[in-house]
Amino acid sequence: MLNFLIFGPPGSGKGTQSVRLAEKFNLTHLSTGDMLRAEIAAGTELGKKMSAIMAKGELVPDEVVIEMIAARIDGARDTAGFLFDGFPRTVAQTEALEKMLNERGMKIDSMLVLDVDHDELVKRLILRAELSGRADDRDPAVIENRIDVYRAKTEPIIDFCRQRGIYQPVNGVGSIEDIFERLSRLVSGHIG
Numbered sequence: 132m133l134n135f136l137i138f139g140p141p142g143s144g145k146g147t148q149s150v151r152l153a154e155k156f157n158l159t160h161l162s163t164g165d166m167l168r169a170e171i172a173a174g175t176e177l178g179k180k181m182s183a184i185m186a187k188g189e190l191v192p193d194e195v196v197i198e199m200i201a202a203r204i205d206g207a208r209d210t211a212g213f214l215f216d217g218f219p220r221t222v223a224q225t226e227a228l229e230k231m232l233n234e235r236g237m238k239i240d241s242m243l244v245l246d247v248d249h250d251e252l253v254k255r256l257i258l259r260a261e262l263s264g265r266a267d268d269r270d271p272a273v274i275e276n277r278i279d280v281y282r283a284k285t286e287p288i289i290d291f292c293r294q295r296g297i298y299q300p301v302n303g304v305g306s307i308e309d310i311f312e313r314l315s316r317l318v319s320g321h322i323g
């Protein structure tokens with residue numbers, strides 16, 4: 132099994148590209164953002180607690196997402212590997228993921244990093260707010276906070292992955308199809 136992280140700031144196209152990559156390469160797509168939004172939509176106790184944190188653009192506690200991911204890894208069958216989308220978001224989550232995979236005879240094989248400039252991120256998220264009405268896209272101050280949180284808490288993961296030789300940057304600006312081609316070439320380099 133091969134395991135990929137798709138990585139980048141909010142609005143960089145992680146979710147958009149993950150769905151396509153998972154389908155093309157028979158990867159199991161695990162998005163912690165989607166899992167958390169499903170908890171909120173189902174009105175669970177966990178969802179109620181997490182929704183206030185997400186609406187402010189802050190990260191939910193590490194242990195919450197680590198537990199969600201562990202359950203999904205053990206439940207997956209008939210897959211070429213995992214595509215982790217929006218997880219990990221802190222160095223502690225990265226270390227937990229590495230440990231989880233190592234214990235199951237796997238590793239993180241590649242970190243695909245979408246590079247998108249600040250103004251383009253804001254433009255995309257404001258547009259998404261109009262189309263999907265996501266609570267955390269509606270307020271420009273929350274968008275800026277999410278980008279700040281990414282720079283402070285999530286971006287340091289890049290150094291961790293560089294040290295392991297798995298860092299693969301991708302230009303995340305252009306058409307969705309062109310970016311998909313760029314990512315597909317990198318994934319093909321691992322899967323063949």
Ligand code: B4P
Nearest residue numbers: 141142143144145146147163164185189190191217255259
């Ligand atoms: P996520 O669901 O991961 O949200 P995101 O980072 O904002 O979205 P993403 O980056 O996937 O959006 P995409 O580019 O696809 O997380 C939401 C919240 O959940 C977090 O803020 C946090 O509170 C919490 N959370 C999730 N995981 C967590 C974790 N591990 N630890 C702690 N907290 C966690 O799409 C953006 C828009 O751009 C779309 O409308 C798309 O259509 C558009 N777009 C994409 N590519 C484009 C292109 N090439 N050109 C033009 N538009 C494009």
